[in-house]
Amino acid sequence: MRSPPESTVDRALASFQAALDGDRLAHAYLVVGSLRDEALPFAQGALARLFCRGVVRPCGDCPACRQVAERRHTDIVWIEPEKKSRVVGIDRIRDLQHVVYQTSFEGGWKAVVLVAADRVGEEASNAFLKTLEEPPPRCLFLLLTDAPQAVMATIKSRCQRIVLSSEPDVLPDPWRERLLAILADPGPQGLTGALLRSTRLDKLLSELRESVAEAEKAAVADDDEVSDETLLARIEARYRGMRSMVVRGILLWYRDLLMCVSGGGADCLRYPEREAELRRAAEALNHADAFRNLQIVEGMQRQFDRNMPADTVIQGAFGQLNG
Numbered sequence: 001m002r003s004p005p006e007s008t009v010d011r012a013l014a015s016f017q018a019a020l021d022g023d024r025l026a027h028a029y030l031v032v033g034s035l036r037d038e039a040l041p042f043a044q045g046a047l048a049r050l051f052c053r054g055v056v057r058p059c060g061d062c063p064a065c066r067q068v069a070e071r072r073h074t075d076i077v078w079i080e081p082e083k084k085s086r087v088v089g090i091d092r093i094r095d096l097q098h099v100v101y102q103t104s105f106e107g108g109w110k111a112v113v114l115v116a117a118d119r120v121g122e123e124a125s126n127a128f129l130k131t132l133e134e135p136p137p138r139c140l141f142l143l144l145t146d147a148p149q150a151v152m153a154t155i156k157s158r159c160q161r162i163v164l165s166s167e168p169d170v171l172p173d174p175w176r177e178r179l180l181a182i183l184a185d186p187g188p189q190g191l192t193g194a195l196l197r198s199t200r201l202d203k204l205l206s207e208l209r210e211s212v213a214e215a216e217k218a219a220v221a222d223d224d225e226v227s228d229e230t231l232l233a234r235i236e237a238r239y240r241g242m243r244s245m246v247v248r249g250i251l252l253w254y255r256d257l258l259m260c261v262s263g264g265g266a267d268c269l270r271y272p273e274r275e276a277e278l279r280r281a282a283e284a285l286n287h288a289d290a291f292r293n294l295q296i297v298e299g300m301q302r303q304f305d306r307n308m309p310a311d312t313v314i315q316g317a318f319g320q321l322n323g
């Protein structure tokens with residue numbers, strides 16, 4: 001008799017196995033969790049289940065199982081950020097496209113594992129998106145990340161999510177507190193209020209970028225090997241991730257407002273410590289407006305992904321948001 005699954009990874013693997021047995025695997029999964037302890041072990045386990053030739057799968061002992069474990073299976077492409085830049089470049093994605101559209105060596109599945117999917121540059125992300133949009137048959141994509149907020153939204157929308165960690169993408173303090181202070185301050189009504197909030201949020205983002213730049217510069221202070229270009233790419237990637245956390249922080253605020261409008265209790269709130277302010281703001285809102293707010297904030301993320309200037313995105317959104 002089988003013992004019950006224990007960890008989150010075990011449970012996720014059991015679901016993966018069930019989907020595989022039922023012939024209903026998605027072609028792409030975004031695996032969210034700590035890379036070393038959760039996402040990578042899940043990927044190894046899932047691939048062993050996919051490629052094993054043993055009787056009870058995964059047997060752990062057949063050539064395929066061993067090749068998966070040693071990362072040398074010919075039908076699996078592993079893509080990791082380059083050591084120096086910590087970014088996945090466009091060249092790696094182009095190589096990948098050649099490989100995935102060929103027939104598999106073993107005549108069965110192919111798989112692509114993108115380790116640190118949040119570390120893919122913009123050009124590379126767009127190239128990768130094309131592959132995801134025209135998936136070759138019997139090719140499984142596993143995108144691993146511990147910072148899902150930094151993965152391009154268009155890529156995420158093509159993937160089924162497997163969440164191995166809870167809350168990996170919460171904005172750290174003091175940024176969270178500062179963001180909440182902006183959101184919770186009703187300020188003047190109308191355009192003046194909207195402009196005031198936009199200015200405050202714009203300032204928060206500029207300071208966030210500065211703080212990220214300082215931290216990344218300090219991290220390479222003694223390393224002559226890191227070029228300016230690489231440093232800038234790191235700062236940009238890290239900032240993009242943090243900015244997405246800010247947008248998510250805003251989204252959670254407006255989700256809380258919707259909860260209040262719909263009569264939800266404090267236990268439904270993501271910011272229970274701000275319940276009084278949320279309830280006050282909710283009084284002036286109807287359900288349609290509260291729901292529309294969420295769409296506006298989601299639109300902000302898409303505009304950021306398209307590289308629209310921050311002040312334009314923010315002013316556009318706050319000009320329309322209610323409450």
Ligand SMILES: [Zn+2]
Binds near residue numbers: 051053054060063065
């Ligand atoms: Zn095996």
